Each structure stands twice: as structure tokens, then as C-alpha cells.
Amino acid sequence: MRHFRLILAAVISVTSSAVMADPMFWKHEWPDTDFSTTSVDNWVEILSGGPPKDGIPALSDPQFIRASQETRIEGTEPVVTVEMPGAEPRAYPLRYLTWHEIVNDTVGGVPIAVTFCPLCNSAMTFDRRVKGQTLTLGVSGKLRNSDMIMYDRETQSWWQQAIGEAIVGDLTGTALTALPTWLESWDQFRARHPEGLVMAEPAYNRRYGQNPYRSYDSSHRPFLYSGELPPHGVPALARVVRVDNRAWPLERLRKTPNITEAGLTLRWKPGQASALDSTVIGQGRDVGSIRVQDGQGRDLPHDVMFAFAFHAFWPEGVWMMGK
Known part of the structure; x- marks a missing residue:
């Protein structure tokens, strides 16, 4: 702590x-x-x-x-x-x-x-x-x-x-x-790569597996932030999937797990815990995992970040809210 x-x-x-x-x-x-x-x-x-x-x-x-x-x-x-x-x-x-x-x-x-x-x-x-x-x-x-x-x-x-x-x-x-x-769950990674590599525990005195930011992603306002809040009524600490200057609310992906638009395909599936919810990371609520690919099925760089951060760094960014 x-x-x-x-x-x-x-x-x-x-x-x-x-x-x-x-x-x-x-x-x-x-x-x-x-x-x-x-x-x-x-x-x-x-x-x-x-x-x-x-x-x-x-x-x-x-x-x-x-x-x-x-x-x-x-x-x-x-x-x-x-x-x-x-x-x-x-x-x-x-x-x-x-x-x-x-x-x-x-x-x-x-x-x-x-x-x-x-x-x-x-x-x-x-x-x-x-x-x-x-x-x-x-x-x-x-x-x-x-x-x-x-x-x-x-x-x-x-x-x-x-x-x-x-x-x-x-x-x-x-x-x-x-x-x-x-980002995906440990189960999802090892299901595809049962003999893949995972980073070993570092040699530091830390409470690994514990979340020092308990309930943070349920807060109404982020720490040390005084900028504008997101538009469209999106909560400041709601997760969005950012690809370049576009943001898809994660809640939209929950309702429609496969979205193809703007030349991209975004897929959501359950099974990944929030790292910023409960005291024990593995007991966090299920926020699911995202995969973003182009029309040829190639993985693309993206981020699953909080809405306030997207708005702060991409104030003219495009919000993919759907119909």
C-alpha cells in the first residue's frame, strides 16, 4: 500500500x-x-x-x-x-x-x-x-x-x-x-501457448498479486487530474479501446463483442479481471479482453485506457459510439 x-x-x-x-x-x-x-x-x-x-x-x-x-x-x-x-x-x-x-x-x-x-x-x-x-x-x-x-x-x-x-x-x-x-487473461495466454514464456517474479520485496489501487476504476474522478471530463456522458474511468485517434467504449464491445468498422475488427471476450478493482488482482471484476486486427487479420497496436486519458491526449479524437 x-x-x-x-x-x-x-x-x-x-x-x-x-x-x-x-x-x-x-x-x-x-x-x-x-x-x-x-x-x-x-x-x-x-x-x-x-x-x-x-x-x-x-x-x-x-x-x-x-x-x-x-x-x-x-x-x-x-x-x-x-x-x-x-x-x-x-x-x-x-x-x-x-x-x-x-x-x-x-x-x-x-x-x-x-x-x-x-x-x-x-x-x-x-x-x-x-x-x-x-x-x-x-x-x-x-x-x-x-x-x-x-x-x-x-x-x-x-x-x-x-x-x-x-x-x-x-x-x-x-x-x-x-x-x-x-492485454488478456493468464488462462487465455496459456491456452494458446501452454509452453510459452512468462515473466518470473522479480527479486523485489513487493506484494505481487495485490492491487495497491483498490477500487480505483470505480472512482468518479481520477487522481491528480484537473482536465476536462470525457464527452457523450462517458464516465471518466470507463475503459475505451484506443486505436490511433479513435476510441470505442468497452461497454459497447460488451454488448456487441465483434465490431467491424473504420477498416478494423475489434473482438471482446470475457475472462480477464480488472487489475484496479479488488485488493487481490485475480478477484477483480471481469472486464474482458480485446483483440484489434486489420482487414488482413493482422494484430494492430492499441490501448485499453480510461476515457479521461483519451480525451486529455486526443481532445479532437473520434468517439466511436455506434448508433
Whole structure:
């Protein structure tokens, strides 16, 4: 619960932090970051989430075991599935990503970063290669519109996790390439890949399998967010399936599990627990799993994020509400 309490404590300091939300305020903590190069117009949007730089420890060189050897993970627990050419399928459980938020790995010769921002329910996987160099991503401890700001250890630039773009530093304006990975339940992964690989439990003292954000996705308002709420009466913490600048409400997919429109096919099926509901992740309510494919049946990059985050980062985005 320490992570959760730190975030709650940060709420109390929002006013004082906002007053000092100026690039130079962060310079003492980030002496090697070029704050003169940035796409941020309103520095009041950037707040401390509580933990300092690397206070939430990103992982590198994760270890893996066979799915048949894994006994800790409950069947409904969510995992990020990575299936890449020339590599065995891998599952990255949210029971670990909830506490570490970033995993730097290499799959099929491709350096990737598997990321999860609990406050936005945003689980995105990126290619870590940018402008001829391979980046190693860490957790800055800063938030913007409640979304994690990552940083790279090579240039100390800041990256907005939800959009995969550098917003402060030498690499400002550079975008990471999003990869076609998806969230599904542990049972769903191992049914397809009974001998696939799953990330082993990290060697940290954390309450893995516990949700430090209990009942968060039932809240009326997100933490550390003061922006506009979504249109069309969509609740702020309702899940939406984002593909580029379009968002399909998950509730619509529940009612119509197969939707083909805008050149895409979205499929929903039950069986995945919310990682942000009950104290024990595997006991969370069923939010289901989404798969997004193009007309040729190829998986596409997408995100299942909270509605407020989509509206914050894509204010002119298209809401696919159906008829």
C-alpha cells in the first residue's frame, strides 16, 4: 500500500506543486535534462506523483519461466502478451507491472519496453530504438494528466507514456514505435501457448498479486487530474479501446463483442479481471479482453485506457459510439 499512500499524499500537495510547476523547479532533480527543449506549453500539468525518480523501479533483463511451471498467477489475472516473429510468445503479468510500470526487454532481436500506467490503465509496448540508439526507459515519478512520464537513461529526455512521445529534452518530438501487443487473461495466454514464456517474479520485496489501487476504476474522478471530463456522458474511468485517434467504449464491445468498422475488427471476450478493482488482482471484476486486427487479420497496436486519458491526449479524437 506504500505506493498508493504516496499518491494520496501527493494530492494534498497539488496546489503548492502547481505554483512551482516551472521547468527550473525540476532542474535540481534532473541536472542532465535539457528543459529548454520541450513541447509542454503548460507546466502546471506536470506534477509529482509521490515517488521520486526511480522510486518505482523499472525492470531490465527480466527472467522467464515456462507457462507450465507458473503456479502463482490466478487464471483471470491480466497479462500483456507479446508475440513477435522469430521469438517464443511472452506474457508480462500486471501483478508485476503494477509495481514496476516498465520492463525493458529484448524479444526476437528487438529491444522493447512493456509499459503500464495504473492511473490511466494504459498498457503499451514500444520499440526502444530511436535515431540510431537503443534507449533504456525508467519511471520519472512525474505525471501529466495522471499519466506516467517515463525518461530514458541515455539522454534524460522525458517521455509521455500514453502517446509514446518525448515531451522534454534532447529527443522532444520523437515518437517511439508502438508494437501490436495486447492485454488478456493468464488462462487465455496459456491456452494458446501452454509452453510459452512468462515473466518470473522479480527479486523485489513487493506484494505481487495485490492491487495497491483498490477500487480505483470505480472512482468518479481520477487522481491528480484537473482536465476536462470525457464527452457523450462517458464516465471518466470507463475503459475505451484506443486505436490511433479513435476510441470505442468497452461497454459497447460488451454488448456487441465483434465490431467491424473504420477498416478494423475489434473482438471482446470475457475472462480477464480488472487489475484496479479488488485488493487481490485475480478477484477483480471481469472486464474482458480485446483483440484489434486489420482487414488482413493482422494484430494492430492499441490501448485499453480510461476515457479521461483519451480525451486529455486526443481532445479532437473520434468517439466511436455506434448508433
